[in-house]
Amino acid sequence: MSSSLRDKALACRDAAAAIAGLDTAAKRSLLHAMADALAAEEAVVLEANAMDMDAARANGTGDAMLDRLRLDASRIAGIVAAIREVATLPDPVGITTRRETRPNGIVVERVRIPLGVIAMIYEARPNVTADAAALCLMAGNAVILRGGSDAMHSNIAIAAALRRALKAEGVPEAALTLVDDPRRETMVELLQLTDIVDLAIPRGGEGLIRFVAEHARVPVIKHYKGVCHLYVDSDADPELALRLLVDGKTSRPGVCNALETLVVHKDMAATFLPIAVARLRELKVDVRGDAATRNFVADVVAASDEDYAAEFLDLIIAVRVVESFDEAIAHIRRYGSDHTEVIATRDPGAADRFIRAIRSAVVMVNASSRFSDGGELGLGTEIGISTTRLHAYGPMGAESLTVERFVVRGQGQVRHPANAS
Numbered sequence: 511m512s513s514s515l516r517d518k519a520l521a522c523r524d525a526a527a528a529i530a531g532l533d534t535a536a537k538r539s540l541l542h543a544m545a546d547a548l549a550a551e552e553a554v555v556l557e558a559n560a561m562d563m564d565a566a567r568a569n570g571t572g573d574a575m576l577d578r579l580r581l582d583a584s585r586i587a588g589i590v591a592a593i594r595e596v597a598t599l600p601d602p603v604g605i606t607t608r609r610e611t612r613p614n615g616i617v618v619e620r621v622r623i624p625l626g627v628i629a630m631i632y633e634a635r636p637n638v639t640a641d642a643a644a645l646c647l648m649a650g651n652a653v654i655l656r657g658g659s660d661a662m663h664s665n666i667a668i669a670a671a672l673r674r675a676l677k678a679e680g681v682p683e684a685a686l687t688l689v690d691d692p693r694r695e696t697m698v699e700l701l702q703l704t705d706i707v708d709l710a711i712p713r714g715g716e717g718l719i720r721f722v723a724e725h726a727r728v729p730v731i732k733h734y735k736g737v738c739h740l741y742v743d744s745d746a747d748p749e750l751a752l753r754l755l756v757d758g759k760t761s762r763p764g765v766c767n768a769l770e771t772l773v774v775h776k777d778m779a780a781t782f783l784p785i786a787v788a789r790l791r792e793l794k795v796d797v798r799g800d801a802a803t804r805n806f807v808a809d810v811v812a813a814s815d816e817d818y819a820a821e822f823l824d825l826i827i828a829v830r831v832v833e834s835f836d837e838a839i840a841h842i843r844r845y846g847s848d849h850t851e852v853i854a855t856r857d858p859g860a861a862d863r864f865i866r867a868i869r870s871a872v873v874m875v876n877a878s879s880r881f882s883d884g885g886e887l888g889l890g891t892e893i894g895i896s897t898t899r900l901h902a903y904g905p906m907g908a909e910s911l912t913v914e915r916f917v918v919r920g921q922g923q924v925r926h927p928a929n930a931s
Contacts (some may be wrong), residue, residue: 515689515691515696515699515700516699516703516706518654518684518687518689519627519654519687519700519703519706519707520706521682521684521687522627522652522653522654522684522685522687522706523626523627523652523706524682524684525652525681525682525683525684525685526624526626526627526651526652526685528681528682528685529624529647529650529651529652529681529685530603530623530624530626530650530651532650532681534601534603536679537597537601537647537648537650538597538598539679540647540675540676540679540681541593541594541596541597541644541647541648542593542594542597543675543678543679544593544640544643544644544647544671544672544675544676545590545591545593545594545597546675547671547672547674547675547678548586548589548590548593548640548668548671548672549586549587549590550671551667551670551671552583552586554667554671555581555586555664555667555668555671556581556582556583556586557667558663558664558666558667559579559580559581559636559661559663559664559667561663562579562636562660562661562662562663562664563576563579563580565660566579566660571660572824573764573824574763574764574823574824575634575660575764575823577762577764578634578635578764578765579634579635579636579660579661579664581636581637581664585637588637589637589640589641589668592637592640592641592644592885592890592891593640593641593644593891595885595890595891596644596645596648596890596891596907596908597644597648598890599648599889599890599907599908601648601908602622602649602908602909602911602912603622603623603624603649603650603912604621604622604623605621605622606619606620606621606917607620607621607622607914608620614923615920615921615923616918616919616920616923617918617919617920618916618917618918619916619917619918619919620914620915620916620917621914621915621916621917622909622912622913622914623650623912623913623914623915624649624650624651624911624912625649625651625708625709625911625912625913626651626652626708626709627651627652627653627654627706627707627708628642628646628651628652628653628654628707628708628709628710628711628893628911629653629654629656629700629701629703629707629709629710629711629728630642630646630653630654630655630656630710630711630713630893631656631697631700631701631710631711631712631713631714631718631722632655632656632657632658632712632713632714633657633658633660633661633713633714633715633718634658634660634661634714635661635713635714636657636661636664636665636668638655638657638713638893639655639657639664639665639668639669639672639688640668640672641891641892641893642655642711642893643655643669643672643686644890644891645890645891645892645893645906645907645908645911646893646911647685647686648908649908649909649911649912650912651708651911652684652685652686652687653685653686653687654687654688654689654700654707655669655686655687655688655689656688656689656696656697656700657688657692658692658714658718659692662690662692665688665690666688666690669686669688672686673686694721697721697722697725698725701722701725701726701727701728701730702725702726702727702728703728704727704728707728708728708729709728709729709730709731710722710726710728710729710730710731711730711731711893711894711906712730712731712732712733712894713733713893713894715735716734716735716821719732719733719734720734729900730898731894731896731898731900731902731906732896732897732898733766733849733894733895733896733897733898734847734897735766735821735847735849736765736766736767736768736770736821736847736849736850736895737770737771737819737820737821737845737846737847737849738758738766738767738768738769738770738771738846738847738849738850738851738852738879738882739769739770739771739772739773739841739842739845739846739851739852740754740755740758740769740771740772740773740852740853740854740879741773741774741775741838741842741851741852741853741854741864742755742772742773742774742775742778742782742854743775743778743835743838743853743854743855743856743857743860744775744776744777744778744835745777745855745856745857745860746775746778746782746854746855746856747854747856748778748781748782748785750854750876751778751782751786751854752782752785752786752789753878754852754854754876754877754878754879755769755772755786755789755790756789756790756793757878757880758852758878758879758880759790759793759795759825759827760790760793760795760825761878761880762880763822763823763824763825764823764824765823765880766821766849766895767849767850767879767880767881767882767883767895768823768879768880769827769852769879770820770821770822770826770827770828771818771827771828771829771830771845772786772827772828772829772830773829773830773831773832773838773841773842774786774803774829774830774831774832775831775832775834775835775838776802776831776832776833779802779803779806779831780806783803783806783807783829783831784806784807787807787810787829790827793825794825795825795826795827796811796824796825796826796827797810797811797827797829798810798811798812798813798814798817798826798827798828798829799811799812799813799828799829799830799831800812800813800829800830800831802830802831803829803830803831806831810829813828813829813830818830818841818844818845819845821847835860835863835864839864839867839868842868843868846868846870847897848869848870848871848897849870849871849872849882849895849897850870850871850872850873850874850879850882851864851868851870851872851873851874851879852873852874852875852877852878852879853873853874853875853876854876855875855876861875861876870897871895871896871897871903871904871905872887872904872905882895882904882905883905884905884906884907887905889905889906889907889908889909890907890908891907892905892906892907893906893907893910893911894906896910901913
């Protein structure tokens with residue numbers, strides 16, 4: 511065990527107590543100071559990001575991954591805005607979610623408290639450094655950030671700016687601890703600090719998340735991949751369905767809420783598929799389909815079983831034609847990853863059946879899969895998306911970084927009065 515890593519983690523745990531003691535006004539002030547500091551360091555962050563981008567290109571990183579890594583003035587402004595939005599959200603800490611008086615007169619409350627120390631492990635996406643810090647601090651937690659080597663310069667620059675804000679606000683800088691050692695051995699050490707780390711949240715590719723889950727001794731929120739489907743029902747509005755398809759697949763193909771599979775009811779296939787495939791090809795999308803799909807668009811490449819299970823994170827989509835609503839549900843249940851599923855339909859009954867039948871963390875009715883995002887769903891930003899059915903499911907905001915505990919208020923009640931002295 512690296513003494514330096516353990517020492518850093520212990521300092522972070524000590525700082526967690528200070529963060530938990532901050533009131534709402536102090537946390538809001540801290541987050542606004544962090545936003546100001548990051549905005550002021552824009553040039554430094556962009557210079558650091560350029561170094562990461564140059565290294566990634568030299569390593570042959572694909573366009574989708576480069577898009578995740580890239581920062582520009584607009585994206586930094588978006589990160590700053592996200593921190594400020596988190597600062598305006600309701601403070602989840604101390605909220606009483608339920609109160610009841612028992613027959614014996616004791617009052618039982620359920621009250622939200624911080625988790626403690628959260629280890630955030632992520633690849634690329636330097637915005638996660640700021641997003642995770644803002645959400646953890648707003649929820650009264652300290653955070654240990656371990657980004658990947660691909661974004662190390664960017665992460666160091668962002669974390670340095672944010673830590674300066676903590677210092678200026680009189681908050682222990684260790685509350686935001688960045689691990690700048692990219693070795694996997696160091697990650698494993700972090701994941702085994704059961705006496706310090708309360709929760710690990712990995713965010714990245716399936717390989718990273720499986721590695722974390724296999725080596726962690728601390729609790730882990732998992733999200734292996736986002737195999738998101740659009741199901742075009744038998745009476746869907748074709749223009750609406752096409753909008754959802756184009757936005758979901760092409761607006762940003764390298765993210766986890768992008769569409770990977772299009773499922774079309776046979777009654778819509780003849781009219782919808784030729785138009786849809788033509789539009790996707792205009793946008794440089796590689797379309798792969800089953801035999802039924804190829805009956806309607808003859809030159810589509812045959813899809814394999816692996817294609818239907820794939821998170822392409824690229825301009826590639828798998829297509830399947832189904833005989834019925836039930837067959838569509840069966841396909842999604844078999845190949846889906848419990849992330850986000852979408853139905854395009856004009857039938858409210860079909861929409862309700864879809865919602866009941868699909869157990870994914872997010873279900874969309876006539877709305878793009880790209881809305882499966884904490885910022886779009888009112889969380890300010892997100893620290894990740896949980897497809898693990900634990901205390902949090904789906905996009906995780908500040909409230910998901912707290913837990914409920916029981917607080918009992920009495921007037922001297924005892925459980926066995928006959929035995930009380």
